[in-house]
Amino acid sequence: MRFHSPAIQYFHAVRRTGSIRAAARTLNVASSAVSRQILKLEQEVGSPLFERTARGLTLTTVGEMLARHVMNVLQDLDRFRADVASLSGAWHGNVSIACIESLTESVLPDLIAAHRSRARRVSFTTEVMGSSDVLEALRRGEADIGIAIALRHPPDLRQVALKRFRLGALVAREHPLARRKTVTLEQCLAFPVIQALPELSIYHLLQPLIAQLSETPEPAIQANSIDLMRELAARGVGIAFQTQLGIIRLSRDAQLVFLPLDNAGSPVWSDLGIYVRAERTLPAFTESFLQELIRELGERERRENEAYRHTA
Amino acid sequence: MRFHSPAIQYFHAVRRTGSIRAAARTLNVASSAVSRQILKLEQEVGSPLFERTARGLTLTTVGEMLARHVMNVLQDLDRFRADVASLSGAWHGNVSIACIESLTESVLPDLIAAHRSRARRVSFTTEVMGSSDVLEALRRGEADIGIAIALRHPPDLRQVALKRFRLGALVAREHPLARRKTVTLEQCLAFPVIQALPELSIYHLLQPLIAQLSETPEPAIQANSIDLMRELAARGVGIAFQTQLGIIRLSRDAQLVFLPLDNAGSPVWSDLGIYVRAERTLPAFTESFLQELIRELGERERRENEAYRHTA
DNA sequence: TATAGCTGTTGCCGAAACGGCAGCAACATG
């Protein structure tokens, strides 16, 4: 099913790899063929699409415009293929997800497992990265669905859902604060804390609040792994700060206690956004999973708010 | 700028004309070339795209899926072209509008004239038709922007705005009812009325209300032209029913009086929707006009509601 | 019922486009 000019596929490959020869390798054609298609494209558009450097090619402004169009075409072609396939009963395809680390403990594995048990021929590709990288991966067409801390998102992305979860402190069961129902930032800073590095979005959520306080946190540990921070907190090394998306797991082996964070009397929220490329219609099977994801996150949001309502 | 396979353009032409030879004529190529491209497409998709009749070709289910994809591609190509052109300062293109008749008296001509005076190189194509035809023209890609009575719209269209205007009776200045501020349907039916034929959406707005009444309207005139109905009302032939979108014109040569309609004590609304193909990003100059259109209709909605607030 | 006009399809053939190979110059890295 290759009814599109090879030029646009070659262009797409060159944009992704940043090199004509590398693109040619992934396409299994000679580099000269790729080079000529790019030159032909530039001639027809009437303007260079790439800037040539000794290392390879980078997009020009017009090139980025074409990249946007080409991505629209190729993604819509995927959707068309899926539509035709599902017409003959074959509900299969790949859902590619880019998300931040907080989802990996329970939300995503639970959902994927459940979905796979129903639709066995839908495969998944998941990649964990920082919030801004999630948005970038979506823009570049390297993921279908993105889950990230809700920052200001570029206009070519669409926020299909926004769920808010309480930010909280993770402390070991033996920790002096463990008996409390909620904690404030000030109370926490009296103890050793595990700070998130700037590459984690928790850093950007807490930094402005810490800056407002007079005291500076006692230096303990800085880390860039949610998982590592959790394990450190469990060993009593310090207090970690996270959004609480793993209630089930926590209650199972109750080594850790989650304490919702209060600031100036009100909860500290962490907004989780689900994103999709705006100029795109998702294949049916992807859309189906997306709806389940939204529903599940909404469910967890509701459950958490219920659990901590008396602490608000 | 023809970097897409000729196959999809040929397919698009065949779908529009419903015939290979006709498509070939509009494309200035031999019909055999078109025929072969269609056959090649069908081979690559693995399923027939058209049903062959003696009169020509009609789309199969798979064909309609491909038509959707091809339309997405071609419309996005148009947008890309416009984007590139506007990069070099050339802000030009064509805006194609499909709308119902109520807009032709003042809204559309005013807006187009104003827009043309600012952006002289943006041309317009306007076509007047019934509400359901407006939606169909959008779906078929024959118009960029559609304005119609807000019915249930198909999922492949997006309602970008919804404005409500009061439905009212148009009577000549000398008409016995002309002095009233509002009228009810019952009051009107005591006089000769000009009924809209089912092809006009006013028919579908009024019919359920008339059906609720015990008395049947006095037969007078049935018509399918908003303009004709207005002129007949001005000559005292009967009462016409319309949405009031021409305040300015009416106050200028006050031959006619517009009486907001009341039914069971509450106003009768006529919802006007602005539609766009859902799977599409509009070119910048089209989007610009669309925003002006929404603003203008919102403005008129506001003004009318103000003018008749005391009658509500 | 015969005819004229329409439909899509197919063989044939020249022209255009595509792609592979090998070699070029320019630049980066060691």
Next chain:
DNA sequence: CATGTTGCTGCCGTTTCGGCAACAGCTATA
């Protein structure tokens, strides 16, 4: 300075595209 990388370009065989003419099937008209 040597080596490896980059993109680009003649040369040439293969594939694809498109035009012409002819064919079979259907419809409407005389």
